[in-house]
Amino acid sequence: MDNFEPLIAVFSCHYCSYAAADLAGSSRIQYPPNIRIIKVPCTGRVSVNHILMALEDGSDGVYVAGCLKGTCHFIRGNYKAEKRVQYVKDLLSEINIEPERVQMYFMSAAEGTKFANVALEMTEAIKKIGHSPLNKSRS
């Protein structure tokens, strides 16, 4: 298991975290290559189904990255996303899957460093948890 490289899906909002990822890039901040960004207009667009689907389809972890609280481009999309992420966590706990596989993060478009740190933090965390039991093709 030493060389387990997790696959992590990220739902990034166009206005903040996607831009933060761009900034991490233009600042050449290096982070683990385990994340795959799926861009959405607002994290409020991300439904419970989308998160579950990303898990079912083979990712070992999923996180939703929205704007800082109070600065959502669409006023309160990130609060909605936070609630849904919590809902998914509860759901996962009930079926004995580690709820830590799913997280919500908040960052501003100016926080390239935070984006990279979150990618690192999540990768490390999932490495510790191990393969997703839903990831049939890999386990």
Place this chain on the structure above:
Amino acid sequence: MNTELRIGVFICHCGINIAGVLDIKGLCEYAKALPNVVTAQANLFTCAETGTSAIKKAVKDNNLNRVVVAACTPRTHEPLFRASCKEAGINPFLFEMVNIREHCSWVHRHNKDAAQAKAGDLIRMAVAKAAFLEPIETFKSKVEPLTLVIGSGIAGMTSALALADQGFEVILIEKEENMGGLLRHLHKIAPANVAASELIEEKIAAIKKNKRIKYFTSAILEEVTGYVGNFSVRFSCGNDSYTCKVGVIIVATGGIPLRPEGLFNYDGKNVITQSELEIKLKKRDIEAKSIVMIQCAGARIPERNYCSRICCMVAIKNCLYLKDIIKDAKIFVLFRDIQAYGVENEALLLKAREAGVRFIRYRPDTPPVVENCKVKIYHPAMGKEIFLPADLVVLSTPIVAHDDAESISRILKVPINGNKFFLEAHAKLSPLDFAFNGIYLCGNARYPATVREATCQALGAASRACITLSHDTIERVGTVASVQEELCSTCFTCIKVCPYNVPYINERGRAEIEPMQCQGCGICVAECPAEAIEFKYISDKQIMAACEALLAS
């Protein structure tokens, strides 16, 4: 869409930015083998003329109906490639962009194999998503050539006059009895050295004379509905209520200096604020010989964590005017960091120091203490506490948002930040726009600004507004949500969750979303329990397809 999918993938070298890390040829080969991909080509710079021509040519030659570009960030280059698609004769929304530069080659430079694999994954996900792209049309609506300006400080008046001068009618509302805003109480403006009253009276006279501007004082904004080009506004003025239709709205509600109750023994007599000092300067009613100014009074602390930006320059300006009136005045300025940006303000700072004003730095953990006619301060250079004589203590308090900022933000459905300043769509890319189309922003309502900055912003906001006003109709892209009535169970969820109160129940008893009003966040789409809301721009099918392609099949 029964026609066969024909996807073209264009992979950019971006010079060595991408090609220096990734094997572009390998990615092309990989992309060619993906389902529905007809052609995959590499470009040295896809965004250059040669690149966009190559897209157009490939669309024609291969009869493509979907285009995927793997290059830099869609945040800067998507509009360009959409335009290329349009020129090539396919709907600009049958285009998908994948970022293999900022999100891959630049951030995984030292791990080329993993970067290569990730780029392949990202392209596979984009191609999978592209299969479910749908054409999106634009639609038109009429523009009312009228502007509502809220607030008549320097910013509000400047934008009202700028719009009127360009031939547009303006309605200017002010909640106070008099127009003029903060400047009414100020003494002189630096570095221009102009009396504030002169500046403001000139503007007020111009507004009163201008036939295109209707102004209302003691007016309170009550309700705003509608969308860009077609807002319905209701406001009250005394006992009268007015309604009007406007095309755009400019928010210039300003800010107010913090009253430092409980800070540094503030009493309004011997310990006053900079704005109270300006009133005294105006009346030349100052006798104090030893004056101590304290910067960042109530700012840059946990409950108000921002720098108010203008107070340092206000303090420097007032030091100089004080020195003019009382030649032998001893003035100390206790500061944390001096913010006197720009050549002229820097020169004023130098002038103040030459005039004998002493600047002493303090640290937030050893703040000055105001006692009877004395200020105790730890002098970092002397390494000990000293007492400064103070007949008058002047506190430089930050500009804070008005109490009604929150209610105005609710009425207009535009966001405010944690400090209750209005939040622009993007600090750099669209600093005077709100995310909500047709509403613009300038002056202290946005963030503390000097008169010059507020004026610039006001002119900028007016010119942003003119872009909309100068057209009879405006086009909007249909990246919006729409209800499929046959699936709607009238559960009111969309009505509850929409941040802009757009959905309503129509005469058939089903939810309906007015496309002109929808901002396209997709919150209702994700919440609708019946999945009755369609969002063609980023549909469930597209997201699911991208998820399914996370792992190579």
